[in-house]
Amino acid sequence: MLERLLARPAPASPPSDREVRRKLDIGVDPMRAYAVGDVHGCIDKLRRLEEAIVADAAEQPSSKLLVYLGDYIDRGPGSAAVIEHLMAPPPDGFSRVCLCGNHEEVLIDVVDGRRSLDDWLRLGGERTLRSYGYDLTYMAKHRRGGGGDRTGEILSALPERHIAFLRQLPSVLSTPSFVFVHAGLRPGAPLAEQRDEDLLWIREPFLTEGAPELGRLVVHGHTPAEEPVAQRGRIGVDTGAYMGGPLTAVRLAEGTMAFLQTR
Known part of the structure; x- marks a missing residue:
């Protein structure tokens, strides 16, 4: 059932300006949901965490949802492998x-010339580029000639299908009980009026006030802490x-909550 609800068409091609990202609403709570924080390569x-999630959910036969909350790339060593x-x-x-x-939004903005x-x-x-085999420091040292499209040359290291994947990522997923963002x-x-700028970037006043008017539990990443909050x-x-x-990752199942972690 979840597969049918999640099967939404993606944009065929990007417009000249940034496209508003899709907001998904599946209209039903899964029996068990796991939401994973910022991977960053x-x-x-x-x-290891996904293996732990699979083991944890082994006794649940159906309606299992795995939500990744964004920031798959940059800073860590394996962005290409993560994608x-x-x-x-x-x-x-x-x-x-x-x-x-x-x-992910910043990278797409660079590809489309907005940043x-x-x-x-x-x-x-730079660490993302290195994961695709492009060493920025080495290439800057050994590149011949000073002209040409430096940005285009660098971005050509990124596979088009990875860029297409990042381009179609939705900004939010909501169910009757939860908002994942x-x-x-x-x-x-x-929720319908929330801007991508907020959904992808906000800290305050959300961290202090939350969003109680929605009447749903909001599950998010973006702001690192030593322990889950x-x-x-x-x-x-x-x-x-x-x-x-x-x-x-947080496990949400039948009114209960638990955390799974890997180091």
Whole structure:
């Protein structure tokens, strides 16, 4: 059932300006949902955590949802492998939804000419390029000639199918009981009116106030903490995996909550 509800068409091609990302609403709560925080290229932690999730859900026969909350790339060592993993079929018995994070949005903005390459590199893009076999420091040292399209040359290291995957990521997933989103929500605004700018980037006032008017538990990443955060109607599961912290998932099942972590 979840597979049918999640089968929404993606945009065929990008417009000249940034396209508003899809907001998914599946209209039903899964029997069990797992939401995974910011991966940031930590492919080994990702694989171990997904294995732990599969083992944890082994006794649940159906309606299992795996939600990734964005920021798959940059800062950590294995961005290319993370994207390849997420593009593959989900574990048996699971539906998987991958949401967009602010790091994915910045990369697409660079590809489409809305931001400079340096904007992305300041966010850790150099490590992403290295995961695709492009060593920025080496190429800058040995590149012949000073002209040409430097940004185009660098971005050509990224496979088109990976860019297409990042381009179609939705900004939010909602169910009757939960809202899954990368950064958070703008307090006081209905879900339909939330802007991508807030969904992918916000911290305050969301972290302080939450979004109680929605009447749903908000599950998010984006703001790292040493431990998962559960307060004011929100659960934060970014525990700084790329900085040496664990990669964290929250399990939501029949009114209960538990955390799974891998280091």
